[in-house]
Amino acid sequence: MDKIIIYMQYPFVQNALIVGILIALCSSLFGATLVLKRLSFIGDGLSHVAFGATAVAAVMSFADDMLLALPVTTVSAILLLKSGQNAKIRGDAAIAMISAGALAFGYLIMNIFSASSNLSGDVCSTLFGSTSILTLDRKDVWLCVLLSVFVLTVFVLMYNKIFAITFDEDFAKATGVRADEYNLIIAVVIAIIIVLAMNLVGALLVSALIVFPALSAMRLLSGFKQVMICSASLSVVCALSGILISILAGTPVGATIVAVDAVAFGIACFIGRASRGARK
Amino acid sequence: MALLTARNISLGYDSIPVAEGLNFHVDSGDYLAVVGENGSGKTTLIRTLLQLQNPLGGEIVLDDGLRKNEIGHLPQQTAIQKDFPASVREIVISGCQGRAGLRPFYTREEKELAEESMELMDISELAVKCYRELSGGQQQRVLLARALCAARKILLLDEPASGLDPSAAARMYDLIEKMNGKGIAIIMVSHDITAAVNYAKHILHIGDNIFYGTKEEYIKSEIGRAFIKEHRGGETA
Ligand SMILES: Nc1ncnc2c1ncn2[C@@H]1O[C@H](COP(=O)(O)OP(=O)(O)O)[C@@H](O)[C@H]1O
Numbered sequence: 001m002d003k004i005i006i007y008m009q010y011p012f013v014q015n016a017l018i019v020g021i022l023i024a025l026c027s028s029l030f031g032a033t034l035v036l037k038r039l040s041f042i043g044d045g046l047s048h049v050a051f052g053a054t055a056v057a058a059v060m061s062f063a064d065d066m067l068l069a070l071p072v073t074t075v076s077a078i079l080l081l082k083s084g085q086n087a088k089i090r091g092d093a094a095i096a097m098i099s100a101g102a103l104a105f106g107y108l109i110m111n112i113f114s115a116s117s118n119l120s121g122d123v124c125s126t127l128f129g130s131t132s133i134l135t136l137d138r139k140d141v142w143l144c145v146l147l148s149v150f151v152l153t154v155f156v157l158m159y160n161k162i163f164a165i166t167f168d169e170d171f172a173k174a175t176g177v178r179a180d181e182y183n184l185i186i187a188v189v190i191a192i193i194i195v196l197a198m199n200l201v202g203a204l205l206v207s208a209l210i211v212f213p214a215l216s217a218m219r220l221l222s223g224f225k226q227v228m229i230c231s232a233s234l235s236v237v238c239a240l241s242g243i244l245i246s247i248l249a250g251t252p253v254g255a256t257i258v259a260v261d262a263v264a265f266g267i268a269c270f271i272g273r274a275s276r277g278a279r280k
Numbered sequence: 281m282a283l284l285t286a287r288n289i290s291l292g293y294d295s296i297p298v299a300e301g302l303n304f305h306v307d308s309g310d311y312l313a314v315v316g317e318n319g320s321g322k323t324t325l326i327r328t329l330l331q332l333q334n335p336l337g338g339e340i341v342l343d344d345g346l347r348k349n350e351i352g353h354l355p356q357q358t359a360i361q362k363d364f365p366a367s368v369r370e371i372v373i374s375g376c377q378g379r380a381g382l383r384p385f386y387t388r389e390e391k392e393l394a395e396e397s398m399e400l401m402d403i404s405e406l407a408v409k410c411y412r413e414l415s416g417g418q419q420q421r422v423l424l425a426r427a428l429c430a431a432r433k434i435l436l437l438d439e440p441a442s443g444l445d446p447s448a449a450a451r452m453y454d455l456i457e458k459m460n461g462k463g464i465a466i467i468m469v470s471h472d473i474t475a476a477v478n479y480a481k482h483i484l485h486i487g488d489n490i491f492y493g494t495k496e497e498y499i500k501s502e503i504g505r506a507f508i509k510e511h512r513g514g515e516t517a
């Protein structure tokens with residue numbers, strides 16, 4: 001306990017906690033929508049695209065990886081969403097191709113062009129998250145705050161629309177809701193979240209960060225708003241404990257957060273089943 | 281002018297027609313029942329009228345004054361997932377989303393409208409209940425309450441009484457008639473030919489033979505007599 005209090009006074013720990021909380025909050029909000037619209041696979045595919053883009057950005061020595069990863073991921077999100085709506089091209093096959101392709105190209109490019117002496121270390125940290133969350137500077141924190149505020153604002157303003165098109169897109173369209181436009185905005189926001197969250201947990205673990213809290217909340221509660229609030233709180237608590245554990249125990253940050261999320265999901269399943277059993 | 285006019289429309293999927301050559305119109309305050317055998321294209325017709333799919337041919341003309349967000353809809357089978365977490369109240373008020381337009385939050389009037397619709401459907405005491413835990417009949421009433429929130433001029437219903445026991449079905453038809461009495465035009469697909477001829481003003485019969493006309497004309501017509509005879513026996517009318 002004393003150790004935590006001492007650590008809390010270091011600015012790098014404070015930065016990591018701020019960024020961790022914001023990313024966990026943003027990523028959990030759209031998790032339920034992705035799960036319920038059967039789009040979780042898009043999150044997975046996009047994170048691989050973001051990995052490929054980050055690899056290219058690293059090789060081209062961009063000042064900031066995000067400058068490339070953000071637009072590329074956004075465009076892919078829009079394309080994947082469109083192909084998912086088109087019943088003739090099966091969306092998941094397209095995504096499997098894109099995501100595996102992006103992964104392969106990203107690794108190849110890093111392998112061929114990388115000047116770094118620690119290649120496998122670089123690849124590993126892009127895939128599973130680096131300790132870079134512990135070495136954030138002011139600019140990183142501000143960028144993250146800015147993007148998070150944007151994501152949260154969009155979520156609050158669109159909450160009722162998100163519910164309507166998630167619950168019953170056909171009804172929404174038939175009664176004059178601009179579902180296509182809203183879907184587009186959601187895709188863009190999800191791309192932002194994925195690029196943000198990649199810094200925290202790495203490309204391979206992003207979709208877990210997005211989906212786990214929502215799935216846990218859905219086990220426990222039965223209203224949409226309740227699920228949103230619960231999954232946001234759960235995600236923040238898990239990220240906080242994950243970061244603290246990783247600092248104390250020296251484990252990798254991203255994997256620790258996702259492991260905590262997974263444990264929370266297990267507990268939620270257990271409680272959900274027990275309370276459902278009790279009602280019967 | 282008619283709220284909605286169908287001129288020689290054909291319906292279908294992937295350019296394979298299901299029904300062809302449909303002509304009819306719905307005036308404001310009208311009550312049109314769509315009848316026909318299973319698979320004759322009734323659901324396809326409703327989805328086409330709602331512009332969820334395009335007609336293969338012909339045209340659907342909406343009155344200038346009819347905007348999309350004045351249309352209500354009760355789908356036949358919603359693909360709503362079994363595990364969707366949503367309370368009854370959340371679902372009912374989502375029917376106001378069309379009229380909300382770009383406005384992010386619901387107004388007090390819209391919240392009141394949702395409460396009134398729930399009262400009308402007798403589901404007020406279920407308001408905070410979870411949709412997925414309701415019976416089929418209760419779910420149907422929730423979706424109709426949502427449709428009422430959306431319908432200002434016209435209401436399209438696809439098998440509103442399916443899955444309801446006879447007394448609940450009768451209540452459902454009474455409620456729809458009440459809406460019609462308030463001046464909202466109704467287009468209702470029904471399997472229940474007895475209800476269709478009891479309540480509707482016009483009948484559209486689709487299938488191998490097509491009929492469109494008033495209910496009285498339908499009852500006298502050959503196609504109507506045959507269809508009624510064939511199906512009335514089986515119904516729990
Ligand atoms: N999504 C679809 N794709 C292709 N064919 C369909 C689709 N939905 C329905 N059909 C076909 O269209 C015909 C009419 O279906 P439907 O409109 O549901 O009939 P009804 O509502 O009168 O029972 C059926 O033969 C059905 O097999």
Ligand SMILES: [Mg+2]
Nearest residue numbers: 322323324356
């Ligand atoms: Mg049908």
